[in-house]
Structures are given as C-alpha cells and as structure tokens.
Amino acid sequence: MTSTSIASWNINSVRARIGIVEKFLREEAPDILCLQEIKVECGLFPKAMFEALGYKHIVTHGQRMHHGVAIVSKLPLADVRKYDWQANGEARHIGVTLPSGVRLDNVYIPAGGDVPDRDLNPKFGQKLDFFGRMTDWSAELRDATVLTGDFNVAPLESDVWNHKALLDVVSHTPVEVETLARLQAASDWIDLGRQFTPEPTPLYTWWSYRAKDWEASNRGRRLDHMWVTPDIKESAKAHRVVQPARSWERPSDHIPLVTEFAF
Template sequence: MTSIASWNINSVRARIGIVEKFLREEAPDVLCLQETKVECGLFPKGMFEQLGYTHIVTNGQRMHHGVAIVSRLPLADARKYDWQANGEARHIGVTLPSGVRLDNVYIPAGGDIPDRRLNPKFGQKLDFFGRMTDWSRALVDTPTILTGDFNVAPLASDVWNHKALLDVVSHTPLEVETLARLQAASDWVDLGRHFVAAPTPLYTWWSYRAKDWEASNRGRRLDHMWATPQLAPKAVSHRVVQPARSWERPSDHIPLVTEFAF
C-alpha cells in the first residue's frame, strides 16, 4: 500500500509545526505541498528528514506560490512545468518506485472578477488550464496521479451555497467547464467524489474571514486528487483531514489522503 497526501499549506515555514503534527499522526508515504512560499534553497528539509522523508523535490519561489513533494519513497525523473511562461512555481512532477507518475499542481486562484477582459488574472487561470489540458492528453496511457489545489469547486455539493457562488471565482460555470475539459483530456477519475459521492457535501477550504469557520461551514472543495482510468481501481480509500483546519495557526485548506494498492 502507498498513501499519498496533498495539502495547500499556505507557507511551509510559517506552519512547519502543523506539518510535523500531520506527518506524525497520519504518516503518509508521500506528501504533496502547495503554496510553500519559499525558495528551493530555503525549504525546511530538516524536520522532514528527521521523520524519514528523505526524498524531497521542490519548485520554489520567494514569498509566493511554490510546490514540493516530500517522500519516504525514492523519487525519480523530477519535472518542473511553467504553464504561464512567467516563472511562477506552480507544478512539479516525479515518478514513484512503482512506475506511477505523480504530478502536484497549484493552479492560480484567478482574482476576484470572473471576466478576462476586466481581470487578467482570471484569463491567466483559464490559459493555465488550457495548457495543462494539452499536456494531459499525452498521459492517457501512463498511470498518473494529479493532485493539488485546483482552485475550482466543480459540483453544487462542493460549495456551501451553489446559487450564491455562481458568480464567484472558483465556482463559475466557465471555470467548471474548463476544469471538465482538463478532466476529459485523460478521462481522469475524481477520487474525492469516487469515495464520497455527490450530493454529500465535501469541502477542503474555509476562508479565514469567518469568525467561526466550523459553525458557519461556508466551505468549498478546491483541492483534488485525480487518477488516470487504469490507476483509479487501485485507490482503496480517500479522506479529508478536517480537524487540521482548527490546529494552531492553520492553513485555510485541509489535507487530503488517498491510499493506493501499489
């Protein structure tokens, strides 16, 4: 069995304490981090290595973005992608000892206005998806896991109020359609909804703005774990670690953990 976790940590150095808590309590074989907000040379390897996560690949950037994969298992063929051709560190890929490809992505949030004419950041988000969709088509015959913060909650049950959020970036029909094209490009299986079928609510993010995030429960499912069709049957469980949202100095995202039979 191999367990793979994914977590937008919103600064790995600022929240190194809760990352350690998660690794000690959940002990995944591999952890994919997004929004690490640190240059590669300053990534805090020490704690990970002390816990046995001695295989570390990073695609970092000072103060912004950043992705990393830390693992107890050897990692090969580290690959970095720049889907916006602007130097932002948002995608890193590796190959696991089983031969399974693992790609970790932090897709742009897209700003506040869902119109590329009025908000260039929204256009960049759509274009990022477009380039990833072209890339994805070549993976159809390759057992692959794609995980990370996609910054889109596709289903009505992936948000606290579907009607209220239809015009809010992350749940607009255009973003949902764009994400669906990426999913169709390799017939990706959404493991979150494979194990927790709609219309059961499933969230991975709650805003910092809420005074009591748990009481208001205005969540969105922005974080995802997908697998190509030949690999998806090897997924044996998937869960979200919701208590992490209440840990000391929490991220606004929570971890996902998927266990695979390989």
Template sequence: MADILRIASWNINSVRARIDIVEQFLAQESPDILCLQETKVIDSIFPAAMFRQRGYKHLILHGQPMHHGVAIISRVPVYEDDRFDWQANGEARHVGVRLDNGVRIENVYVPAGGDIPDRTLNPKFGQKLDFLERMIAWSSALDKKPTILTGDFNIAPLESDVWSHKQLLDVVSHTPVECEILGRLQASNDWVDLGRHFHPAPQRLYTWWSYRAKDWAASDRGRRLDHMWTTPDLAAKAVSHRVVEPARSWTKPSDHIPIITEFAF
C-alpha cells in the same frame, strides 16, 4: 499481499510559517508521500531538516520567494523531476515525479484567478483559464502511463462542492466557465476524481474555508478546491480517500486541509 501507499496533498500557505502543523500532520497520519502547494519559500531555505528527521529523505522542491511554490516530500524513492510552466510566466506551480513502480505523481497549484470572473476586467482570471487550457493540451497528449494528478485546483466543480451553488455562481472558483474548463481537463484523459469516487455527490466534502469567517466550523461555508485524480487504471488501486477536516482548527492553520488517498499496489 499488496503494498499500501498513502499519498497526501495540502496547500499549506507557507511551509515555514506552519511547520509545526505539518509535523503534527506527519506524526498523526504518516503519509508515505506529501505533496505541498503554496510553500512560499526558495529551495535553499526550505525547512528540510524536520522532514529528514522523520524519514522523508526525498525532497523535490520547486520554490520561489514569498509566493506560490510546490514540493513533493517522500519516504520512498522518486525520480524524474519535471516542472511544467503552464502559466508561461516562470511561476513555481508544478512539480512531477515517477515512483519505482512506474506511477507518476503530478503536483499542481492552479492560479486562484483574482476576484472578478472576467478576463478583460481581471487579467488574473484570464491567466487562470489559460493555465488550464495548457494543462488540457498536456493531459490530452499523455501516454498511457499510470498517473496521479493532485493539488490545489482552485475550482470547486460540482454544485455540492460549495456551501451554496446559487450564491457562488458569480464567485471565482465556482463560475460556469471554470467548472466547464475543469470538466474538459477531466475528460481530456478520462481522469477519475477520487474525492467523488469515494464520496459521491451530493455528499458534503469541503477542503477550504475562508479566513474571513469568525467561526469557520459554525458557518461552514466551505468549498472543495483540493483534488486527487488518477488515470483509470490507477483508480482500481485506490482503496480510500478522505479529508483531514480537524486540521482547519489546528494552531495557526492553513485555510486548506490535507487530503489523503491510500493505494494498494
């Protein structure tokens, strides 16, 4: 009988500020591994106690003060703590581990890229594109080890990944240049996008709604910014992928919701 491994990813937008809903999520969904982005805390004051009390003994942290930050929290052993600086500026945006079965998990927080989709007028947009180019170089050089690449990619690549393709063509996260570069990243190692593998376009599938909406559910101006990709060999091991949309209405929510994939090994 195959062992089921549940892997979740969530941009939590400050793990200390939202520790209550993280605990609610763990109680409700019981993932084996949780990849967090935007933890916004240095490692020494990461709220580890709650996780350990719930059986998550393995915490791989890569934090910094006030901004960014990623973590992999696991009930199963993890090894080989890697941290790639794809922005070449020291920001905490990646952490990677290996499982006992040889599978690698790479947890990434891609820069948002600011508001203006022009690298001359907005250096943050150029930094985002450069980050992704470095990811492509890394991905292209990967060996054949089974790998899961997950996190907040800050790009909604398909027309059906946003509430209005026409209205968002000039909005950072859905511009043609971003969609093209994410497509090249996917092609660089034949990554399988599990979100669309299990929920083919044009099905509605969002993971983010702005805080600016008075009623996020009524307006439903969502985008699919959070992703879980696998190398082709692992795609056959994935048995389900879903988003936890009710989490967007929990107390003091993140603007992102968790995504969860079940694998049968």
C-alpha cells in the same frame, strides 16, 4: 501488493506552518506528501524536520514569498519534472515518478483574482489559460498518473456551501467548471473525492480565514483534488479529508487529502 499513501495539502507557507505539518506527519504518516503554496525558494525549504521523520526524498519547485510546490517522500523519487504553464516563472507544477512506475504530479493552479471576466481581470484569463495548457499536456499522457493539488475550482453544487450564491464567485463560475471538465476529459481522470464521497454529500477542503467561526458557519468549498488515470482507478482503496487540521494552531485555510493506494 504494496501499499502507498499519498497526501496533498495547500499549506499557505511551509515555514510559517511547519508545526502543523510536523503534527500531520506524525499523526497520519503518509508515505508521500505533496505541498502547494510553500512560499519559499528551493534552497530555504525546511528539510531538517522532514528528514528527521523519514522523508529523505524531497523535490521542490519554489519561489520566494509566492506560490511554490514540493513533494516529500519516504520512497525514492525519480524523473523530476518542473512545468511553467504561464511562461512567467511562477513555480506551480512539479512531477515525479514513483518506484511503482506511477507518475505523480502536484499542481497549484492560480486562484484567478476576484472578478470572473478575462477582459476586466487578467488574473482570471491567466487561470483559464493555465488550465488550457494543462489540458493539452493531459491529452498527451500515456502513463498511469496521480494528479493532485489545489485546483482552485469547486466544480459541483455539493462542493460549495451555496451553489446559487457562488455562481458569480471565482472558483465556482460556470466557465471555470467547464474549463476544469475539459481538463478532466482529456485523460478521463477519475475524481477520487467523489469516487469515495458521492454526490450529493457535501465535501469541502477550504474555509475562508474571514469567517469568525469557520466550523459553525461551514461556508466551505472543495478546491483541492486528487485525480487518477483510469488504469489505476482500482488501486485507490480509500480517500479522506483531514478536517480537524483546519482548527490546528495557525492553520492553513485548506485541509489535507489522503489516499491509500495498492501500488
């Protein structure tokens, strides 16, 4: 049985943070890295560094200055799929098939603005609708699949620094948690973050730039996830977050996730 490591990271501009991406790849050396919020058009994606480190297989679904997702891999990638769940041209979801036959889907779900009310804040409604279309897509899946990315929802009480304080804050509101739960139920997805770090242990992947000392205040949220369909649950052998990356030079406000699979 072969081993495949898959990482996921909302990098918040791949060109602005190419130095820490290189640091991560040199230190962690995953077989595959899924990036969200690359903020660059496909033709301007900085391929040279990735190729120099052995990531010869690169697929992008990019957009100038906003959004965008990419998958860079040491392994061949086939059957590239790009989705537009809002029918508005935003580049937020790309999928591929790995040599093992497992599907890998990388998604950057909208943040949803600041007000958790669809009538007062159209961005929040767009987020919920995005989830709705993804839920329909998920219900039709028949292949072994890894779904990863920035979901922009911290579903559990132990996924946020203060459950009560954040109940009315976008990313942890009851309606978002319920919406994410419907997506999860649509394919009986296994949440690897909580498979390997069960509740009630706190687990965060994002800390705001607004904090003067993010580590001391530790007001984190678990917005980034890696899920698998039940048929490959046992293939996941380890899962971790790379928290030191939040302190690297010019960091993203998100940190990477890494899962080791036996396929």
